[in-house]
Amino acid sequence: MWLLTVLLLWVPVDGQVDPTKAGITLQPPWVSVFQEETVTLQCVGPRVPGNSATLWFLNGTATPTSTPSYSIASASDRDSGEYRCRTGLSVLSDPVQLEVRRDWLLLQVSSRVVMEGEPLALRCHAWKNKQVYNVFYYQNGKVIKSFNRNSDLTIPKTNINHNGIYHCSGMGRNRYTSAGVSVTVKELFPAPVLKASVTSPLLEGNLVTLSCETKLLRQRPGLQLSFAFYMGSKTLQGRNTSSEYQILAARSEDSGLYWCEAPSKHNSVSK
Numbered sequence: 001m002w003l004l005t006v007l008l009l010w011v012p013v014d015g016q017v018d019p020t021k022a023g024i025t026l027q028p029p030w031v032s033v034f035q036e037e038t039v040t041l042q043c044v045g046p047r048v049p050g051n052s053a054t055l056w057f058l059n060g061t062a063t064p065t066s067t068p069s070y071s072i073a074s075a076s077d078r079d080s081g082e083y084r085c086r087t088g089l090s091v092l093s094d095p096v097q098l099e100v101r102r103d104w105l106l107l108q109v110s111s112r113v114v115m116e117g118e119p120l121a122l123r124c125h126a127w128k129n130k131q132v133y134n135v136f137y138y139q140n141g142k143v144i145k146s147f148n149r150n151s152d153l154t155i156p157k158t159n160i161n162h163n164g165i166y167h168c169s170g171m172g173r174n175r176y177t178s179a180g181v182s183v184t185v186k187e188l189f190p191a192p193v194l195k196a197s198v199t200s201p202l203l204e205g206n207l208v209t210l211s212c213e214t215k216l217l218r219q220r221p222g223l224q225l226s227f228a229f230y231m232g233s234k235t236l237q238g239r240n241t242s243s244e245y246q247i248l249a250a251r252s253e254d255s256g257l258y259w260c261e262a263p264s265k266h267n268s269v270s271k
């Protein structure tokens with residue numbers, strides 16, 4: 001009997017983002033703010049040299065703003081909505097949903113939708129920036145982190161277990177609890193399965209094909225899976241786009257623990 005174990009890393013080949021698509025960054029980086037707070041949206045994308053003209057859309061309607069940054073000096077309900085932008089040489093960005101709220105405590109997130117492997121930041125923010133203590137962060141109703149003094153919480157590398165509804169609570173004059181925020185982590189590929197093209201018992205001299213089976217769930221330019229095969233700590237086949245490896249004539253010395261991986265230059269996801 002062979003023990004088969006699988007490890008797979010995901011590889012962005014050259015950068016993670018479609019270079020022709022505009023992107024929106026927020027400063028401060030939160031997609032929800034209290035009323036009267038300040039937030040600046042920045043449109044990032046290729047431009048014709050000397051031409052900084054930018055188009056900004058709110059809820060699908062063009063706005064008068066034509067600069068690379070869209071500043072909200074004192075947020076109000078009217079600033080809530082779905083923002084998109086584009087620069088001279090880019091296509092329309094993905095939307096950023098900005099929410100303007102009135103409450104005592106606000107769980108802020110850096111993004112409501114993240115790609116697996118990307119970071120996620122959370123902040124338990126009190127109205128007027130008042131100090132709160134004994135702060136608890138919750139995911140799906142369970143405490144995931146607590147701080148005596150309020151602090152942001154960063155998840156450096158998200159995976160699908162980070163899906164869910166987040167909220168926080170903190171002690172000011174009373175104990176305050178924020179509303180919940182839904183965060184979706186988009187999976188890049190399912191956990192791979194290493195398969196062998198033989199049925200047990202394996203006889204010596206047989207051809208064995210190992211295949212590392214998974215596929216990208218999302219196509220993004222520049223992204224592809226690659227694979228490597230190992231037996232124990234020995235590399236059988238280094239990085240390769242081929243998801244198969246052949247053992248030409250299996251011998252008893254070939255018995256052991258096999259695993260495969262697909263390595264990445266940047267932000268790797270391993271399963």
Ligand SMILES: *[C@@H]1O[C@H](CO)[C@@H](O)[C@H](O)[C@H]1NC(C)=O
Nearest residue numbers: 058059077078079080081082
């Ligand atoms: C945009 O849509 C959101 C949600 O539907 C709404 O709350 C907001 O008022 C709209 N903003 C504008 C400027 O129309």
Ligand SMILES: *[C@@H]1O[C@H](CO)[C@@H](O)[C@H](O)[C@H]1NC(C)=O
Nearest residue numbers: 237238239240241242244245
């Ligand atoms: C990938 O594997 C194929 C088939 O085994 C081989 O011909 C090719 O040279 C390999 N490529 C690299 C970059 O190792």
